[in-house]
Amino acid sequence: MDKAKAVTALTTSLQKIDLNPGPPGSNIKSKPSNIFADPHFSVSLPKKTKPPSxxxxxxxxxxxxxxxxxxxxxxxxxxxxxxxxxxxxxxxxxxxxxxxxxxxxxxxxxxxxxxxxxxxxxxxxxxxxxxxxxxxxxxxxxxxxxxxxxxxxxxxxxxxxxxxxxxxxxxxxxxxxxxxxxxxxxxxxxxxxDSWEELDxxxxxxxxxxxxxxxxxxxxxxxxxxxxxxxxxxxxxxxxxxxxxxxxxxxxxxxxxxxxxxxxxxxxxxxxxxxxxxxTKAAPPSPASSSELSVAEKFRLAFMERDTRLAPKRAKNARQHQRRAAREFLLMNTSAKAAVLASQISKSLNSKS
Structure with missing residues (x-):
């Protein structure tokens, strides 16, 4: 029984030992803490920057x-x-x-x-x-x-x-x-x-x-x-x-x-x-009264846009006119018609031979 009492007394004494004492004269006992386990504690470590290539x-x-x-x-x-x-x-x-x-x-x-x-x-x-x-x-x-x-x-x-x-x-x-x-x-x-074959x-x-x-x-x-x-x-x-x-x-x-x-x-x-x-080059000052282009500039841009839009149509009309002129020349000119017929007969004869 004496040994059991001694063990109990020793255990009680060890439990009363404060390994984290507070400031002198204070009754506040601090508890051991793990600062890294505290979610509210943040440590600002220097960030590693990637060296330039x-x-x-x-x-x-x-x-x-x-x-x-x-x-x-x-x-x-x-x-x-x-x-x-x-x-x-x-x-x-x-x-x-x-x-x-x-x-x-x-x-x-x-x-x-x-x-x-x-x-x-x-x-x-x-x-x-x-x-x-x-x-x-x-x-x-x-x-x-x-x-x-x-x-x-x-x-x-x-x-x-x-x-x-x-x-x-x-x-x-x-x-x-x-x-x-x-x-x-x-x-x-x-x-x-005139036909789908002539289309681009x-x-x-x-x-x-x-x-x-x-x-x-x-x-x-x-x-x-x-x-x-x-x-x-x-x-x-x-x-x-x-x-x-x-x-x-x-x-x-x-x-x-x-x-x-x-x-x-x-x-x-x-x-x-x-x-x-x-x-830096400064942009030219614009008139404070208007934020749009001048009337002359608008007309110039509109003319350029219309000219660009109609250029393919003008080229296509020129090709059509050239083809029609060639057909009319063959129909109206007897010599040209005879030359075409002679060329066709020559090709047929060469193919048969």
């Missing part, structure tokens, strides 16, 4: 001195891979150096995305690029004041896979986007040939056959209603939802907050296009 560092150096090699970019671009060309073009656009010459020097046949927004690219440059980059799926021409409906029409013609077009952003681009409704709308051309394949139908998404953030109500009525298959300013948009997946290129060429410069330091001492 060697390619990214090299492109950063090239981007900082891009204006020095633009004159020779045509020869340099021949030996560059497609992704490097796109990265250089993206840096040039951010540095306000992207123009027709730079774009034509870097355009690659494997490109599926082209972003020339806010650049000095004109109709000439975008048409030449479209002739090379025929697999373009997404194109951004927003804030490009030098690209007109003529350039957009040629892009649609040369890029049959174009699904996403981003436009608008300034008064000139907004006006051009309104004029492009007739380009985006698929239609049957008027057929005036591209004369049967025209229009943006594959265009599905139009990103135009500041579209006016009238243009939106026109697009909804005339081009119901083209979704204007699509929004992504967890259940899909009209049971169709909205591609990332069609989301408004996305910049198309961001992926091309992901590994490049952003200070590359913020070169010290570089001054």
């Amino acid at each position: 060697l390619v990214g560092l090299c492109l950063g150096v090239v981007g900082r001195h891009l204006e020095d090699i633009i004159a020779d970019l045509d020869e340099i671009g021949i030996n560059l891979p497609a992704d490097i060309k796109m990265a250089v073009a993206a840096v040039a656009r951010r540095r306000k150096l992207l123009n027709d010459d730079v774009l034509m020097s870097l355009a690659d046949t494997s490109w599926e995305i082209l972003d020339v927004s806010g650049s000095d690219v004109s109709d000439f440059g975008i048409i030449k690029a479209a002739e090379v980059c025929r697999f373009i799926r997404a194109l951004d021409i927003s804030r490009c004041s030098k690209i007109t409906a003529t350039g957009v029409s040629e892009v649609v013609k040369h890029c049959p896979l174009l699904e996403t077009l981003r436009c608008g952003g300034c008064p000139r681009s907004d006006s051009i986007a309104r004029r492009c409704l007739s380009i985006f709308k698929p239609k049957l051309n008027s057929l005036e040939e 394949t591209d004369e049967i139908a025209s229009g943006a056959q594959s265009l599905r998404w139009l990103v135009w953030p500041n579209i006016d109500k009238g243009s939106l209603e026109d697009f909804s009525a005339e081009c119901p298959r083209i979704v204007v300013n699509p929004k992504q939802s967890p259940f899909g948009f009209n049971d169709d997946h909205v591609p990332w290129e069609a989301l408004q907050y996305i910049t198309l060429d961001d992926a091309a410069v992901r590994d490049i330091d952003s200070t590359t296009w913020a070169v010290h001492g570089f001054i």
Whole structure:
């Protein structure tokens, strides 16, 4: 019994030992705690940053001195891979150096995305690029004041896979986007040939056959209603939802907050296009009283658009006139008729022999 009492007393004494005493003079006893098990305790550890790649560092150096090699970019671009060309073009656009010459020097046949927004690219440059980059799926021409409906029409013609077009952003681009409704709308051309055998394949139908998404953030109500009525298959300013948009997946290129060429410069330091001492060219001041084009400019653009639209018809009429003149000449001229008959008889005799 004495041993049992001794064991009980020793156990009680050990239980009273406080291994985590509080401050001197206080009766508060702290409990042992595990700070890593406490869900409310967070330790801010330094995050490990991924070191830049060697390619990214090299492109950063090239981007900082891009204006020095633009004159020779045509020869340099021949030996560059497609992704490097796109990265250089993206840096040039951010540095306000992207123009027709730079774009034509870097355009690659494997490109599926082209972003020339806010650049000095004109109709000439975008048409030449479209002739090379025929697999373009997404194109951004927003804030490009030098690209007109003529350039957009040629892009649609040369890029049959174009699904996403981003436009608008300034008064000139907004006006051009309104004029492009007739380009985006698929239609049957008027057929005036004498027989189906004389028709060309591209004369049967025209229009943006594959265009599905139009990103135009500041579209006016009238243009939106026109697009909804005339081009119901083209979704204007699509929004992504967890259940899909009209049971169709909205591609990332069609989301408004996305910049198309961001992926091309992901590994490049952003200070590359913020070169010290570089001054961005200021846009020419626009009259405060009006945000639209002048009447003379509207007439000029309308005339160019009409001339471009009627050019294929004029060429087709000329071909028809030439063929009919040739037939009338054979019917009216006895010598020509005799020559044709002699040629036919000669062919038949040669075939029999």
